Amino acid sequence: xxxxxxxxxxxxxxxxxxxxxxxxxxxxxxxxxxxxxxxxxxxxxxxxxxxxxxxxxxxxxxxxxxxxxxxxxxxxxxxxxxxxxxxxxxxxxxxxxxxxxxxxxxxxxxxxxxxxxxxxxxxxxxxxxxxxxxxxxxxxxxxxxxxxxxxxxxxxxxxxxxxxxxxxxxxxxxxxxxxxxxxxxxxxxxxxxxxxxxxxxxxxxxxxxxxxxxxxxxxxxxxxxxxxxxxxxxxxxxxxxxxxxxxxxxxxxxxxxxxxxxxxxxxxxxxxxxxxxxxxxxxxxxxxxxxxxxxxxxxxxxxxxxxxxxxxxxxxxxxxxxxxxxxxxxxxxxxxxxxxxxxxxxx
Amino acid sequence: xxxxxxxxxxxxxxxxxxxxxxxxxxxxxxxxxxxxxxxxxxxxxxxxxxxxxxxxxxxxxxxxxxxxxxxxxxxxxxxxxxxxxxxxxxxxxxxxxxxxxxxxxxxxxxxxxxxxxxxxxxxxxxxxxxxxxxxxxxxxxxxxxxxxxxxxxxxxxxxxxxxxxxxxxxxxxxxxxxxxxxxxxxxxxxxxxxxxxxxxxxxxxxxxxxxxxxxxxxxxxxxxxxxxxxxxxxxxxxxxxxxxxxxxxxxxxxxxxxxxxxxxxxxxxxxxxxxxxxxxxxxxxxxxxxxxxxxxxxxxxxxxxxxxxxxxxxxxxxxxxxxxxxxxxxxxxxxxxxxxxxxxxxxxxxxxxxxxxxxxxxxxxxxxxxxxxxxxxxxxxxxxxxxxxxxxxxxxxxxxxxxxxxxxxxxxxxxxxxxxxxxxxxxxxxxxxxxxxxxxxxxxxxxxxxxxxxxxxxxxxxxxxxxxxxxxxx
Numbered sequence: 001x002x003x004x005x006x007x008x009x010x011x012x013x014x015x016x017x018x019x020x021x022x023x024x025x026x027x028x029x030x031x032x033x034x035x036x037x038x039x040x041x042x043x044x045x046x047x048x049x050x051x052x053x054x055x056x057x058x059x060x061x062x063x064x065x066x067x068x069x070x071x072x073x074x075x076x077x078x079x080x081x082x083x084x085x086x087x088x089x090x091x092x093x094x095x096x097x098x099x100x101x102x103x104x105x106x107x108x109x110x111x112x113x114x115x116x117x118x119x120x121x122x123x124x125x126x127x128x129x130x131x132x133x134x135x136x137x138x139x140x141x142x143x144x145x146x147x148x149x150x151x152x153x154x155x156x157x158x159x160x161x162x163x164x165x166x167x168x169x170x171x172x173x174x175x176x177x178x179x180x181x182x183x184x185x186x187x188x189x190x191x192x193x194x195x196x197x198x199x200x201x202x203x204x205x206x207x208x209x210x211x212x213x214x215x216x217x218x219x220x221x222x223x224x225x226x227x228x229x230x231x232x233x234x235x236x237x238x239x240x241x242x243x244x245x246x247x248x249x250x251x252x253x254x255x256x257x258x259x260x261x262x263x264x265x266x267x268x269x270x271x272x273x274x275x276x277x278x279x280x281x282x283x284x285x286x287x288x289x290x291x292x293x294x295x296x297x298x299x300x301x302x303x304x305x306x307x308x309x310x311x312x313x314x315x316x317x318x319x320x321x322x323x324x325x326x327x328x329x330x331x332x333x334x335x336x337x338x339x340x341x342x343x344x345x346x347x
Numbered sequence: 348x349x350x351x352x353x354x355x356x357x358x359x360x361x362x363x364x365x366x367x368x369x370x371x372x373x374x375x376x377x378x379x380x381x382x383x384x385x386x387x388x389x390x391x392x393x394x395x396x397x398x399x400x401x402x403x404x405x406x407x408x409x410x411x412x413x414x415x416x417x418x419x420x421x422x423x424x425x426x427x428x429x430x431x432x433x434x435x436x437x438x439x440x441x442x443x444x445x446x447x448x449x450x451x452x453x454x455x456x457x458x459x460x461x462x463x464x465x466x467x468x469x470x471x472x473x474x475x476x477x478x479x480x481x482x483x484x485x486x487x488x489x490x491x492x493x494x495x496x497x498x499x500x501x502x503x504x505x506x507x508x509x510x511x512x513x514x515x516x517x518x519x520x521x522x523x524x525x526x527x528x529x530x531x532x533x534x535x536x537x538x539x540x541x542x543x544x545x546x547x548x549x550x551x552x553x554x555x556x557x558x559x560x561x562x563x564x565x566x567x568x569x570x571x572x573x574x575x576x577x578x579x580x581x582x583x584x585x586x587x588x589x590x591x592x593x594x595x596x597x598x599x600x601x602x603x604x605x606x607x608x609x610x611x612x613x614x615x616x617x618x619x620x621x622x623x624x625x626x627x628x629x630x631x632x633x634x635x636x637x638x639x640x641x642x643x644x645x646x647x648x649x650x651x652x653x654x655x656x657x658x659x660x661x662x663x664x665x666x667x668x669x670x671x672x673x674x675x676x677x678x679x680x681x682x683x684x685x686x687x688x689x690x691x692x693x694x695x696x697x698x699x700x701x702x703x704x705x706x707x708x709x710x711x712x713x714x715x716x717x718x719x720x721x722x723x724x725x726x727x728x729x730x731x732x733x734x735x736x737x738x739x740x741x742x743x744x745x746x747x748x749x750x751x752x753x754x755x756x757x758x759x760x761x762x763x764x765x766x767x768x769x770x771x772x773x774x775x776x777x778x779x780x781x782x783x784x785x786x787x788x789x790x791x792x793x794x795x796x797x798x799x800x801x802x803x804x805x806x807x808x809x810x811x812x813x814x815x816x817x818x819x820x821x
Contacts, residue, residue, distance in 0.1 A: 066741035067714055099703030100744055107630075107707060115497050154700065165631060294699040 017086025019046035064105035128153030132308035184218025185339035201270030209250030246311035361428020363790030364578030370814035372531035384425035427521035452766025486623035492719030586691035601680035602797035610649035672708030
């Protein structure tokens with residue numbers, strides 16, 4: 001990819017969540033092109049994942065909630081672009097973690113960005129502050145109202161509000177990017193289970209499978225982040241960043257099957273299981289019940305969300321940022337599958 | 348004591364009751380104020396002392412909302428109510444919050460102009476000032492830490508008047524609106540509990556009262572009045588209504604500002620006579636950082652949570668001051684009364700997001716205090732950890748745990764609520780209780796939510812507005 005913004009080319013970058021799914025993709029793009037890429041990773045075990053990418057990569061190991069770790073991350077990195085890619089998407093048991101990391105971490109990162117006069121903060125948000133679309137043909141735009149879905153959605157809403165408030169107060173320049181469900185290389189194990197379930201014909205289709213989902217290829221999201229860094233007029237704005245159009249969920253599953261086959265994997269001839277809609281409705285209720293008590297079960301949460309249409313319109317990003325999501329779902333899924341196979345995972 | 352008669356009986360004499368009584372008495376009504384606590388001369392007790400807590404606080408300051416964690420709360424129980432025991436900070440109701448309240452509860456005549464008018468009226472009648480000259484060190488340290496971190500901080504104005512030699516006097520209700528009410532002919536009946544509102548044929552007709560005789564027996568009497576104002580605060584007002592058979596929404600929706608404290612030790616002595624008037628205003632309105640009363644007793648209590656038995660820390664109390672972070676909680680609570688029990692039961696549940704916000708506030712507070720030069724921080728968390736370096740602040744995130752954290756609150760509000768939306772508010776837009784004629788509430792219970800700032804300014808302005816409305820319409 002060519003750098004879209006000559007003004008920002010070569011400038012120092014700070015990446016939080018650098019060893020995560022999105023972080024690794026971003027650092028791979030930035031590493032060879034920047035003099036300095038400061039990366040926050042959670043523990044020593046994650047260090048090699050980003051250190052190997054380029055000599056420009058400097059790793060800081062620490063907790064985003066730790067003021068001292070953030071001091072090290074921002075030390076001597078004045079006027080850097082901060083790519084805040086860190087976030088907890090699935091908590092380990094308790095919803096508290098969403099708030100501590102997604103809101104608290106963002107608060108501390110913004111504070112350091114302001115104090116070190118960061119050039120700009122590019123904040124990665126989510127579809128979850130907006131809930132589900134009211135109908136299958138509806139698309140979220142940047143003017144859609146907040147309607148956060150459970151604890152994760154609420155935590156990402158609060159984080160967005162902190163970022164937009166800091167921008168409004170003139171504390172720091174900031175851009176919010178709202179990204180839906182990712183796919184692409186360097187995915188975490190939970191996503192490998194997704195491929196493996198589809199390969200074995202075990203991934204359920206809820207209802208008739210015509211509910212729509214916006215998804216975002218990690219390459220598209222990285223492109224969006226670099227554009228958000230470089231386009232001056234983006235300051236203080238929010239953008240949906242996703243593939244060109246939402247997909248029907250049944251098409252996503254069919255495409256993954258085709259991608260698995262194209263990568264030489266045998267796919268079970270079994271048709272996907274069909275799950276009646278009420279089962280997902282029940283799961284959503286159980287999820288809400290548990291979360292009201294501070295508990296989080298990933299499987300229940302994911303099942304509960306499968307019934308919904310969650311679709312957005314990327315027109316504003318196209319017009320204002322020059323965003324151009326050109327990779328097809330099939331090609332993106334193939335890249336994702338290859339990345340799993342390269343790591344020696346059994347799908 | 349024989350029964351009393353008046354045009355209006357007012358239960359309670361705090362920011363709501365005293366303003367109500369003075370406004371109505373000056374409007375020509377014969378007013379009788381029933382106050383549960385004693386009438387103590389304003390200068391008789393040392394502010395923030397244990398003697399004062401015994402005399403002026405409900406249950407000597409040992410009240411708590413049930414829940415996990417339980418949350419201690421403080422209420423004044425004396426003529427003047429909580430204005431006698433608070434730090435005097437005065438902050439007008441934020442305009443955007445007033446607009447949200449107005450919209451959500453459909454409150455009539457609650458426009459910025461009207462609220463401005465009443466805030467200005469109160470401000471003309473009671474002295475509000477900032478500290479002349481330099482602020483005390485305990486307060487200046489907040490500013491110093493904030494400046495180092497590049498955070499915004501402000502000195503809040505207070506209900507204080509200063510003599511030419513710089514001596515400050517807090518303008519409590521017992522010094523201001525209570526004497527005004529008395530001058531206009533109101534009678535104050537202290538040491539008297541309101542047991543129940545008398546209701547006859549759907550109309551309030553007075554208040555059944557009781558007081559302890561010197562021999563320990565209860566003496567019972569009634570204050571008969573065709574108009575009844577209940578101004579006992581967000582816990583006692585709904586409790587009195589419930590004891591009088593008025594339930595429905597009454598007592599639900601309790602909100603307050605859960606607060607966690609830190610005792611901070613510095614390498615130099617600090618003042619202990621006043622409460623810091625600086626606040627960190629860097630963060631959104633759901634997070635406040637400021638200073639607390641720091642007498643020797645307060646410091647000892649604060650240290651006792653984190654480091655019980657640490658005599659060396661106690662010996663250094665003269666170099667130690669207490670600071671806090673308070674949040675606008677998204678949880679809520681409820682007040683209810685049980686048959687045969689005079690004291691209400693209060694319960695409150697904090698959400699996971701609330702606990703996270705408290706932890707975040709605590710970490711920010713720690714950053715501030717280290718930046719101000721603190722050498723040891725004692726959080727109000729059972730077992731600490733006590734911190735001596737900034738690098739360990741991260742450990743406070745997980746220490747803020749339901750089972751260990753010791754929270755307190757002031758600023759209890761919103762157990763009755765005002766507005767035209769009958770699904771949300773038990774009182775109308777001017778505090779009149781629905782379903783019973785001639786019965787009003789005029790205190791913090793009417794606020795639709797906890798305000799996120801010190802509430803006494805809002806309580807006084809709204810009480811004044813409602814009292815004017817009453818005078819114009821009855």
